Amino acid sequence: MLNTNPSVCHKVQMPFLAQNNIDLEIKRDDLIHPVVSGNKWRKLKYLLMDAQAKDCKTLVSMGGNWSNHLHALAYAGKELGFNTAAFVRAHEGQRLTPTLEDCRQWGMDLIFTSRVDYAQLRHSFQWNHFAEQFPQSYWISEGGFSELAIKGAEEIGRELEQEYDHIFVGTGSGATLVGLAKACPESLVTGVASFSGAEYLHAQLEPFLKPQSNWRIDCEHHCGGFAKSNSELDSLVEEFHHHNDVRLDKVYNGKCLLAVKSAVAQGRINQGSKVLMIHTGGLQGMR
Ligand SMILES: Cc1ncc(COP(=O)(O)O)c(C=O)c1O
Incomplete structure (x- = not known):
């Protein structure tokens, strides 16, 4: 860790x-x-331990242009040897924010998603629909909300x-x-x-x-x-x-x-x- x-x-x-x-x-x-600061580490800690225990290779999540959550996840993932990917509420052609630039530099695969698709992902998300796209992966919901995040907090x-x-x-x-x-x-x-x-x-x-x-x-x-x-x-x-x-x-x-x-x-x-x-x-x- x-x-x-x-x-x-x-x-x-x-x-x-x-x-x-x-x-x-x-x-x-x-x-x-210095990077995974504040409640970010508290919320990610047990999720990443769980992903390790389940032998998952890729962490997948979602967030916005300035997401502290994606920023922390990209860095922690890199440090702990995971691949990372994220659905990002942003346009493919837009200039990346410094947050997303860091994420990309740390190896996160950014999947640009329109506002409408993002809202749909948020409300009717079913991880098994993505199982083929992300083999051996571990899903972390927007902002990390989960029982394990609560345990960390x-x-x-x-x-x-x-x-x-x-x-x-x-x-x-x-x-x-x-x-x-x-x-x-x-x-x-x-x-x-x-x-x-x-x-x-x-x-x-x-x-x-x-x-x-x-x-x-x-x-x-x-x-x-x-x-x-x-x-x-x-x-x-x-x-x-x-x-x-x-x-x-x-x-x-x-x-x-x-x-x-x-x-x-x-x-x-x-x-x-x-x-x-x-x-x-x-x-x-x-x-
Ligand atoms: C700096 C900061 N403070 C507070 C919060 C809110 O935390 P929570 O989603 O657990 O309510 C966030 C979002 O994750 C955050 O990035």
Whole structure:
């Protein structure tokens, strides 16, 4: 498996925290590996072990132009001796994003897929239809969502050395949120949706967490949609960098911090509370 660094927690400095007597820490999963950083490694670890145990040769997945998931998968696959292939929501003739350029350089076979076909793959995917095209292969769903990804995300919570009243994490598929909520039943875990219209996620994730109720999805801080930003988000990320010398991406982690700030302003986090946010990486997408 990959060599990874420990993920440390440290205190966050921000004026709104001091003014409200809130103790916010950040868990630096972004530092666990220079490429396969943040929750990417957490979600891939057990999937890749499973693929190895099943003697699969090729890892196949799907993602968009700036996918942190494909970026991490291409690198990890190369390091661990797998071939990799991915259905990519992009046009064959378009200029590759730096993310896809890296993927290709690391040997990933990019299969360009139209928006319509991509949506169909997402909703009616049947791996056995592709068995001939990809012999001895292992399918990893979009964003890596799976029981094994959740198992890996649980390790984020199991590493914590103290209990927190609240834990916040940026959310796409919800695998990291589910893992954290399972591992930290004493905390209220909030997954901050990075995209609009994420209300459906609640019903989708509930079966994985029943009967637990220590989790919620924040659908109010997507800032206009996936990879969209606004002046409030831009200045919060800059202010965070100024006070902490840590970069946050605006797709997941900036929105996560925005949700923490709103929850404090709305009095949903009590004074004196201990709060943790997970830095899930994703900085490659800012290029
Ligand atoms: C940097 C980053 N943070 C958070 C997430 C959301 O993780 P999940 O899909 O487990 O909700 C992703 C997507 O995988 C991501 O790339």
